[in-house]
Amino acid sequence: MPNSEVPIRILIAKPGLDGHDRGAKVMARAFRDAGFEVIYTGLFQTPEMIANAALQEDVGVVGLSILSGAHMTLFPRIMAELHARGLDDVLVVAGGTIPEADRPEILAMGIAAIFGPGTSMATAIDYVRTHVPDRSRVDS
């Protein structure tokens, strides 16, 4: 039949006032080279903008890259905005400079995984590939 395998769509977003996009771009490139379709929205995205992009693009995965230290403020708002749009099935992962002490709280918010500095790209890509929700179902 047509396509038995389809590319996974991932949104890579940089929330808040944070101009450090090297990590996000490197990951965007790595996911692209791994066969993902990567939607990159650029810098300075508000939680509402990220959730709206995830909604319209119907991505299976949102990757948040943050190096500003504002993750404990922004992440809960992003999760709330996703929830408000009915996007609870989207896999959300985070990367960047996130202190060890904050991790339990972030994971409790519903963010599935945190990839800090030094994580291999293969680790992140394999994780996402394994945990992405199946977008072929029609549920609503």
Add this chain to the structure above:
Amino acid sequence: MFQTDLVSIPDSLIGQVVGGDQRAIARLATHIENDSISRDQIVAELFAFGGRAHVVGVTGPPGAGKSSLLAGLAKVVSARGQRIAIVAIDPSSPKSGGATLGDRIRMSESALDPNVFVRSLASRDRNDGLAPAAADLTLLFDAAGYDYVAIETVGSGQDQLEVADLVHTTVLVQIPGAGDSVQLLKAGAMEIADIYVVNKSDLPGAQRVSRDIRSMLGLVPDPDGIWQPPIVLTSVDDPTGFEKLADAMERHFAFLIARDLLEDRKRRMARSELKRAVDRRVRIGSGSTIDELIDQLVSRSTTPERAAQRFLAELVQDDTER
């Protein structure tokens, strides 16, 4: 990667799309794009609701500012109380099959505008500036009641004209400093535009590009008669250019209606859709028959024309048995 399953589309989802529900639109867009079994059913259900939107194609070389232009246009359209959907296409990697879809970067200002829906598409297995799902997503947004559907092609050069077969109005974006007037004399994309845009018009040389386009157009009689493609200068610094572009689009659509040319365009679009559907059928049918026919061709026991005839005959037979 995962398998696409046999799924059936609930009627309520089509109803939500027609009602403009963004999540329903986005979900159906995914099913269409992934070519799941339900795609045919979705298209069939949406077809009755289509045919109202003004469909616009925006094409031009990479870096000409197509995304920024559409962002500016979206603001104008929305301010006028109309809704616009943008289907933004970027290339897929021939190596990995992946893609970087970056058109939203330029459209941040409209990210929260309820009148604007942006959907990024990878070109996947097409190399004509479009994506396999471009036409069907146009139908989807049309059925969802968007006043405009804009298709932004992959940055393309001189001969990727397929977009013109999917739209009512083709907008070609040029920029200053990208070659002399001989480039404008060349055949191909320069001939098919209904509206010419000189973007980045704050840069030196914009007026000259505009003059060169005008003199080039003066040399070519318009096949439909009467329509003089306007040349619109735009720059992200100056919203009046986007106003003029929106006006020019409206004038062109009114012209098509007034001259009874809308039917011609619709026929051209329908022809292209039919051809695409046939192509798709043929692709679906490929497999062991193709391999067998290739073997026969290599051993010279048949000709390409005869092999094609047999292939199509078997395709028809398969379809009737199904």
